[in-house]
Amino acid sequence: MTTSEKVHGQWSSRLAFIIAASGSAIGLGNIWKFPYLVGENGGGAFVLVYLACVAIIGLPLMMAETLLGRRGRQSPINTMAKLARAAGSHPAWRFVGWIGVLAGFLILSYYSVIAGWSMAYLFKVGGGFLEVGSAEATQRAFIDLKSAPDVQMVWHSLFMAATILIVSRGVSKGIEKVTRIMMPGLLLMLIILDVYAAGTSGFSEGMSFLFKPDFAKLSAESLLIAMGQAFFSLGLGMGSIMVYGSYLPDHVSIARSSLIVAGLDTAVALLAGIAIFPVVFSNNLQPGMGPGLIFETLPLAFMHMPGGALFGTIFFVLVFFAAITSAIALIEPAVAWLSENKGFDRVTASIYAGAGCWLLGVGTVLSFNVWAEKSFFGKTFFDAIDFLTADILLPVGGILVAIFAGWIMKRSESAEELELGGLYPYWLLLTRFVAPAAVAIILLHGLGLF
Ligand code: TRP
Numbered sequence: 001m002t003t004s005e006k007v008h009g010q011w012s013s014r015l016a017f018i019i020a021a022s023g024s025a026i027g028l029g030n031i032w033k034f035p036y037l038v039g040e041n042g043g044g045a046f047v048l049v050y051l052a053c054v055a056i057i058g059l060p061l062m063m064a065e066t067l068l069g070r071r072g073r074q075s076p077i078n079t080m081a082k083l084a085r086a087a088g089s090h091p092a093w094r095f096v097g098w099i100g101v102l103a104g105f106l107i108l109s110y111y112s113v114i115a116g117w118s119m120a121y122l123f124k125v126g127g128g129f130l131e132v133g134s135a136e137a138t139q140r141a142f143i144d145l146k147s148a149p150d151v152q153m154v155w156h157s158l159f160m161a162a163t164i165l166i167v168s169r170g171v172s173k174g175i176e177k178v179t180r181i182m183m184p185g186l187l188l189m190l191i192i193l194d195v196y197a198a199g200t201s202g203f204s205e206g207m208s209f210l211f212k213p214d215f216a217k218l219s220a221e222s223l224l225i226a227m228g229q230a231f232f233s234l235g236l237g238m239g240s241i242m243v244y245g246s247y248l249p250d251h252v253s254i255a256r257s258s259l260i261v262a263g264l265d266t267a268v269a270l271l272a273g274i275a276i277f278p279v280v281f282s283n284n285l286q287p288g289m290g291p292g293l294i295f296e297t298l299p300l301a302f303m304h305m306p307g308g309a310l311f312g313t314i315f316f317v318l319v320f321f322a323a324i325t326s327a328i329a330l331i332e333p334a335v336a337w338l339s340e341n342k343g344f345d346r347v348t349a350s351i352y353a354g355a356g357c358w359l360l361g362v363g364t365v366l367s368f369n370v371w372a373e374k375s376f377f378g379k380t381f382f383d384a385i386d387f388l389t390a391d392i393l394l395p396v397g398g399i400l401v402a403i404f405a406g407w408i409m410k411r412s413e414s415a416e417e418l419e420l421g422g423l424y425p426y427w428l429l430l431t432r433f434v435a436p437a438a439v440a441i442i443l444l445h446g447l448g449l450f
């Protein structure tokens with residue numbers, strides 16, 4: 001093999017991993033969820049805690065999850081069982097894989113509804129709705145969508161059908177190709193929106209909302225939400241990254257790839273925030289308006305931009321692709337389990353898993369209208385599912401992964417996988433002590449348990 005071939009070969013396999021992993025990481029979590037959570041939780045202090053969680057908890061855990069996947073080279077449930085056996089530990093570690101199947105299934109049920117909203121907006125923006133012209137009009141348009149279960153059901157069904165179609169064919173090369181074009185496209189569109197936002201009257205107010213911390217606004221629950229969002233946005237705690245790690249060639253640096261994926265993911269979230277908050281303040285809107293935030297603000301930005309209808313349409317197409325590459329990662333553990341352990345063929349497994357998500361998603365659709373006043377543990381159906389997954393299941397899954405990689409697995413093995421050299425003790429310190437302790441404290445405190 002010539003040197004250039006070798007270099008190319010290495011580069012392309014690392015790139016393939018980075019594309020797949022960032023396709024899973026970058027999604028509605030960055031563009032839709034991050035801004036609205038920042039808005040609801042008071043701004044800068046929340047952002048700062050979020051960034052700290054990504055650096056101190058997310059990054060070492062992403063490395064841990066990837067290394068478990070590469071070491072086990074099977075689906076998460078079987079990987080955990082195999083690695084536990086190899087370490088002379090209990091096969092109940094498989095449970096980590098189970099949390100993943102459940103969490104992914106639950107998350108996708110509402111993810112699909114929100115992805116449906118962005119599909120609806122694709123046509124709204126493309127169909128001349130921007131000519132209407134005011135903040136009141138965009139707010140009214142969103143309320144119309146929110147209060148129409150039938151319209152949301154149509155889009156939710158279409159999104160889930162598209163997910164089933166792609167997943168049933170096996171996670172194909174096509175996805176990699178689409179992601180390869182879509183990611184840079186999304187980044188470019190966000191930068192265009194940022195440039196627009198920089199010229200609006202609310203720019204400085206938006207920036208200080210986003211980056212000037214006011215810790216008085218931070219409650220125990222918002223701390224937990226910031227941490228949960230770090231798990232959600234990076235796609236950690238449910239074995240997604242473990243699956244991707246299992247395809248990772250031996251020579252690729254786990255540390256460097258994780259750093260790139262986490263960096264890109266964080267950049268996209270911040271760029272989305274920078275695009276949105278100036279528009280919020282320029283139009284005298286409220287940052288804490290909740291899940292509708294991007295749908296009520298971004299159309300205003302597109303409205304005032306030359307070529308806005310075109311840019312807006314492209315933007316929502318890109319959001320759709322970002323969502324579907326994440327949806328695939330979310331449903332894959334359930335599909336893998338149904339086909340490996342229950343003997344379904346891949347198509348049947350995809351249809352069953354997708355149909356289940358679809359049915360549960362009906363609850364989320366209704367939670368914005370018919371069931372708006374119905375309480376599930378003091379929250380709406382959507383909020384309850386979101387809280388259970390992002391703020392409980394993913395952090396619990398994350399703690400277990402950290403404990404396994406840090407304490408159960410032999411040091412010689414993790415050191416060999418990570419090849420961190422002099423940095424290894426720092427990773428070990430974060431994975432053994434800092435990350436599990438921080439997650440446990442934030443989790444129990446946020447739940448009001450101490
Ligand atoms: N990270 C994705 C987003 O931000 C969603 C996602 C994909 C996810 N895979 C995951 C969330 C695994 C939690 C766990 O939109």
